[in-house]
Amino acid sequence: MLKVEDINVYYGNIQALKGVSLEVNEGEIVTLIGANGAGKSTLLKTLSGLLKPKKGSIQYLGKPISGKAAQTIVKAGISHVPEGRRVFANMTVEENLELGAYLRSDKNEIKKDLDKVYEVFPRLQERKKQLSGTLSGGEQQMLAMGRAIMARPKLLLLDEPSMGLAPLFVKTIFKVIQEINQSGTTILLVEQNANMALSIADRGYVIETGKVVLSGTAAELQESDDLKQAYLGGH
Template identity: 65%
Template sequence: MTGATGPMLTLNDIHVYYGNIAAVKGVTIDVNEGEIVTLIGSNGAGKSTTLRTISGLLKPRKGNVTFLGRRIDGINAHDIVGLGIAQSPEGRRIFPKMTVSENLDLGAFLRKDKAEIAADKERMLELFPRLRERIAQKAGTMSGGEQQMLAVARALMARPKLLLLDEPSMGLAPVLVDLIFDTIKRIREQGTTVLLVEQNALAALGIADRAYVLESGTLKLAGSAAELRQDDDIVKAYLGG
């Protein structure tokens, strides 16, 4: 599903530092339109740093990031949202004192199309029926799983072309993990490309088209998700096999 112009998103040899410490060292990644691509690796591998670089929260010291044929490294984070990239951050940073409804409205803050915003909000409540039951509740009083659903739904309210998901299954009960991953598949079916950072590698490889394995800030492996699931070394190292 890629256009003739190449991948939707390209990270080309990016190096990202915290102070003097290199967190990401020369990572190159492509995401094509219509794909679910996952970044897997242990804690501290550089997965979240990579996402934060795409969304403009961090600037690479070397290398570049291209989205839809345009360089976006060096652009402010809120302008990157305007270009069509939305991130649901690690740790479900929702607004706890606001209701579910208000949180969803905030996800659409850059948009002016009132009727379509209302239609998208309804679509989110169909995607996450649990949120409809909680629509007037303050977000901070909900369970972790419900807050995670809200964080994803809020990001989708920006109607992104590319959705960045940072550890969506973190701290969730297994039944909710399944629900979140089923929902990610549905999000892609509805036309949104997804880049997923996930420690639950097995679940991520179960829904992804392709995967990149990061280790200590460098790219160790890349391939189809199905192939990596069959790779004994990967299973031992990352999938708890």
Template identity: 60%
Template sequence: MSTKATVGDILQLDDIHLYYGAIHALKGISLRVGAGEIVTLIGANGAGKSTTLRAINGLNRPRQGSIRFEGRDITMAPPHEIVGGGIAQSPEGRRLFPRMTVIENLEMGAFQRSDKENFQGDMDRVFELFPRLYERRTQKAGTMSGGEQQMCAIGRALMARPKLLLLDEPSMGLAPIFVEKIFEIVVEINTQGTPVLLVEQNALMALDTAHRGYVMETGRITLEGPAADLKTNEAVQKAYLGLD
């Protein structure tokens, strides 16, 4: 399945096949993210959503297909080059440094940056998006609530000044009030100019937030289109939105 690139696409995956040993995990994945878009990838556990992100960020190498970012082929680029080129991720499970403070975790997000003159301005932006992080700035990350840790993980990714932000299950394990807040902030980040590729099990929130979406099943994309259309699709409603 091939997705035709359009003018303004920042990311394009074309016919990606990826294996874990003998297991064919991704079976011809094609998708695109346009400049200014929020694009969501929904599907059940084991569908291949996180594996797709691992292909994009260089942690797993595809056996076939191509990944292009800002027109440049990054299919075989090492992870540090991909981060340096402008792709940052807030990973599933947050993966903060628990014994480091909030500020120290945020500083780690800017580790590869050479433009230190903008560092404080970006830190201020993170605290503006997440006022609670400012209140907790000297607190060890491992002692915060799950929602606060998720805010810190997204803030850390933003400190890399990404041209594309990958979010892997940002609502996982969070109380409903935090879920709503996280998605509001995702929209705000996008409004400020950062495209977002969102992997999310909460399909309703994801489709309410995104411009376009893709549905994955067992390593393949089975549906794609405007998020509003997917939300009203009968098969999507039954499988992912809990509607009969």
């Protein structure tokens, strides 16, 4: 579904990605693991059109998308839930969700998807008329994910969905990620919580200082001694 080959991305003179290559197959959950500043968020921003690679190629469903506008990429079926949630604080929960479907015109289907989001996140339904800025961090994360689902993506890019959330919320978010995947959406997940990410992923890539240093199935990575020491708390 997604094929990234040898991409190099810079912020000014600083090289953030140094020849990253990876693949995501249809139906998978693939996770990117790495320390802060390793380049994981940069990679997602590049895939969603927010950053342009200096060299290398990105193919989605067999077509090149590197350097295309973010809106074109959303239209093609890729949704990005950025780090830090970024909901529209002075709009209601429902208005935020409807905004997720701004490129769609199938009114009846949009209504069905809204109902589906409320089914997955009952808390959002309870608060649908509330201003989004008044929600807790966990609720804002639910809203950001719900809004992305409203675009009916084929591929969902999730950046640190569990960051700063209480453990109970983290469990809920991961359960929902699995449900979204089982309903037919492929997922590329960036996550600090390597144990949790690998527990639901099919495969993973480890990124260090802008390079992929390790890749394999989730089970292989969970067994890797290097990974255990660096990211899995040494167990």
